[in-house]
Structure formats: structure tokens, C-alpha cells
Amino acid sequence: MGLEAALPVDGFMTTQLNRVINWSRRSAVWPMPFATACCGIELMATASSRYDLARFGAEVMRFSPRQADLMIVAGRVAVKMLPVLQRIYAQMTEPKWVISMGACASTGGVFDTYATVQGVDQFIPVDVYVPGCPPRPEQLMEGIMAIQKLIDDDNIPYDGEGKRIPLQLALEPNYRPKPQPVDVSVGAT
Amino acid sequence: MSEQRPAVQLDHPTLPLVKEAFSTVPLQATQFRNQTTLIVPSQHLHDIMRFLCADPRCDYDFLSDVTAVDYLGYPAKTQGRFAVVYLLASYKHNRRLTVKTFLDPTIDTTGIDVDPALEVESVTDIWPGCEWREREVYDMFGIRFTNHPDLRRILMWRDYPAHPLRKDYPLRGRGERESYRVIDREES
Ligand code: SF4
Numbered sequence: 001m002g003l004e005a006a007l008p009v010d011g012f013m014t015t016q017l018n019r020v021i022n023w024s025r026r027s028a029v030w031p032m033p034f035a036t037a038c039c040g041i042e043l044m045a046t047a048s049s050r051y052d053l054a055r056f057g058a059e060v061m062r063f064s065p066r067q068a069d070l071m072i073v074a075g076r077v078a079v080k081m082l083p084v085l086q087r088i089y090a091q092m093t094e095p096k097w098v099i100s101m102g103a104c105a106s107t108g109g110v111f112d113t114y115a116t117v118q119g120v121d122q123f124i125p126v127d128v129y130v131p132g133c134p135p136r137p138e139q140l141m142e143g144i145m146a147i148q149k150l151i152d153d154d155n156i157p158y159d160g161e162g163k164r165i166p167l168q169l170a171l172e173p174n175y176r177p178k179p180q181p182v183d184v185s186v187g188a189t
Numbered sequence: 190m191s192e193q194r195p196a197v198q199l200d201h202p203t204l205p206l207v208k209e210a211f212s213t214v215p216l217q218a219t220q221f222r223n224q225t226t227l228i229v230p231s232q233h234l235h236d237i238m239r240f241l242c243a244d245p246r247c248d249y250d251f252l253s254d255v256t257a258v259d260y261l262g263y264p265a266k267t268q269g270r271f272a273v274v275y276l277l278a279s280y281k282h283n284r285r286l287t288v289k290t291f292l293d294p295t296i297d298t299t300g301i302d303v304d305p306a307l308e309v310e311s312v313t314d315i316w317p318g319c320e321w322r323e324r325e326v327y328d329m330f331g332i333r334f335t336n337h338p339d340l341r342r343i344l345m346w347r348d349y350p351a352h353p354l355r356k357d358y359p360l361r362g363r364g365e366r367e368s369y370r371v372i373d374r375e376e377s
Binding site for chain 1: 344345346353358359360361362363365366367369370371372
């Protein structure tokens with residue numbers, strides 16, 4: 001954070017409570033890896049030391065949905081797997097987000113057959129779609145950063161009863177190398 | 190270039206043994222690139238398979254696969270619409286043999302109704318390892334194996350309304366992949 005440098009000598013600062021809550025939420029997005037196919041390998045690569053998801057506070061893969069707040073659906077989902085996906089989603093505690101990673105999770109991809117779900121968003125709410133087959137780790141990080149940015153900006157749309165409505169953002173595929181840091185390509189604010 | 194096909198020589202050493210043991214059963218055999226296929230009537234399949242496994246001159250101790258073919262729309266004429274295919278191997282004699290049996294459905298094949306014509310006797314009592322293979326053939330083609338210890342679907346879910354590898358089943362299904370409960374934020 002670099003906060004320490006900004007702190008005055010007597011060691012306290014004032015801020016808004018929701019800013020602190022948002023900051024802590026977005027700095028510890030614990031993913032639930034729902035990795036069913038090849039995208040899962042790229043998800044593992046994202047967590048590896050080369051790409052280091054820990055820089056975003058999202059490296060703690062939680063295989064228990066009750067300890068996770070971000071589900072990353074990485075790979076194609078067979079219809080037989082769908083009840084499992086829905087159950088895991090329902091078991092996660094609010095606030096929760098869902099990233100649909102890759103062409104298969106978002107649309108079924110090339111697997112246009114009787115047994116494959118043609119996009120998990122038909123059956124569970126999806127917040128960010130990360131395109132690619134598979135998406136590069138940078139692209140997945142951009143998806144996580146899009147969610148972080150939304151949390152940071154307090155830009156979490158709620159319906160009347162305090163439940164969050166899905167964001168349904170799609171990341172633009174970004175093939176051009178750019179000098180770092182790259183801003184997320186979704187219009188978050 | 191002459192289009193003449195070489196004469197098929199059926200020189201597989203198992204064929205005369207089967208012919209001798211089942212002299213009353215109509216048998217057929219073909220050979221393609223040194224792979225021999227024995228075509229047997231489905232009601233005699235189990236006896237012939239038991240012979241192929243038990244007879245020391247055959248000794249096919251390994252059933253490497255059981256699968257099926259749907260010949261709907263096949264350019265050549267076949268003896269039936271479905272064929273159940275058994276791939277046998279003998280470790281002792283280092284030989285392979287394919288056994289095939291044809292079945293013809295008597296009722297509409299689009300559903301999952303039980304068709305008594307699409308039945309063969311299970312060979313799980315001879316090679317117990319084929320239990321899952323036969324379940325897969327049942328799941329994908331709807332061919333039932335009598336005396337199978339546990340004939341349930343193996344890949345598709347329990348109440349799936351079709352047998353998807355039949356050729357008259359559309360690749361994208363008949364809407365099964367869409368008709369499922371939707372979870373929204375209200376429920377979760
Ligand atoms: S999008 Fe590509 S990499 Fe990802 S699960 Fe589908 S086929 Fe595999």
C-alpha cells in the first residue's frame with residue numbers, strides 16, 4: 001500500500017469505514033478454483049511464482065466454497081457437472097463474485113454438443129467474462145483486477161434486498177503489449 | 190492403375206476352430222489389413238465367446254474393448270443397423286480377433302424405450318473387466334446386455350431421454366443442455 005510513508009508521525013489516519021472495508025475486501029479476494037479443463041492449467045500458472053497472483057492478494061485458493069469469495073469457472077462444464085457448480089456457488093458466502101474464464105465456460109466454446117453447458121451464465125450469475133482459449137495469465141489477472149476495481153470504487157450494484165446483481169462485464173481481448181502498469185480495459189467507473 | 194482388390198485370404202488360425210466347434214451356426218469372416226473380423230449371430234455370441242476364451246487353442250484371455258457402431262446411412266449394405274464389436278486379444282498366442290454381431294431395432298430408436306431386439310447376452314461372466322464397457326455401449330447406443338450385473342448409464346445422467354451416439358440423435362441434443370434449474374441471486 002505504501003501507506004506507512006503517508007502516515008503522520010503520531011501514527012493514525014482518518015478514512016471512511018466503507019473505504020477500509022472495500023480495501024480489505026479487494027486485497028483478499030480468495031478464489032474458489034472450479035477448474036474442469038485446460039483453462040485450469042492456465043489458472044495454476046497464474047498462481048505460480050512467475051505470474052504470482054499473490055501480488056493481488058488472490059493467491060489463497062480455497063477448495064471450500066465457504067471460505068472463498070470469488071469463483072473462477074475455468075473450463076467446460078458438462079451438464080452432469082452443473083449441479084455441483086450450482087451447489088458450490090450457493091454455498092459461497094456473500095459478497096461473492098464469479099469469473100467465467102475462457103471460451104468454454106463463457107459460451108461452450110468449440111464443444112457445441114449435447115453434453116456441454118453453453119455458457120455457465122445460463123445457470124449461475126457471472127460477473128466477469130475473461131475471453132481466450134485459454135486466457136493468458138495476464139488476462140485472468142485483468143479480470144481479477146476488474147473485480148478489485150469495482151470493489152474499490154464501491155461500485156457494487158445491489159438490488160432492493162441487499163443482494164448483489166451480477167455485473168456481466170466482458171473484458172476486451174488485449175493482444176497488444178503495453179508498458180506496465182496496464183489499466184483494466186473494462187469501464188469500471 | 191488397376192482397381193483390382195486382392196483376394197481376401199482368411200488365414201486367421203482361430204477361424205477353422207470356431208467353424209469346427211459351431212458347425213451349425215452361420216458364421217462370416219472378413220479380413221482387412223491383416224485384421225480379422227468374425228461376424229456371428231447375436232443369439233450364439235455368448236457361446237462363441239466362451240469358446241474363444243476357454244479353448245486352449247484360442248485362449249483369448251483379454252477383451253480389450255467392447256464398443257458399438259450405428260450403421261444408419263452407411264453407404265454399403267449391412268446385416269443390421271447396429272453392430273456390437275468385441276476386440277479380443279490372446280497373450281499366449283499373440284493374436285487378435287474382432288468379433289462382431291449385428292442387431293436390428295424393431296421400434297423407433299429416438300427414445301429410450303426398451304427394444305427386445307437390441308439385446309445381447311453380457312460377457313461379464315467371461316471377462317469381468319468388460320462391465321463398464323458394456324455399460325457405455327448401453328448408455329450411448331441403448332443396446333441392453335442381459336445378465337449384466339449392473340446395467341446403468343455410465344456417462345450420461347440417470348434420466349437422460351436418449352442414447353446420444355445413435356446416428357438419428359442430433360449432435361446438439363434435443364434441448365437437454367438448456368433445460369436445467371437456473372440459480373440466481375435470490376436463491377443463493
Ligand atoms: S477455453 Fe480453451 S483452454 Fe479453456 S477449457 Fe475451453 S478449450 Fe480448454
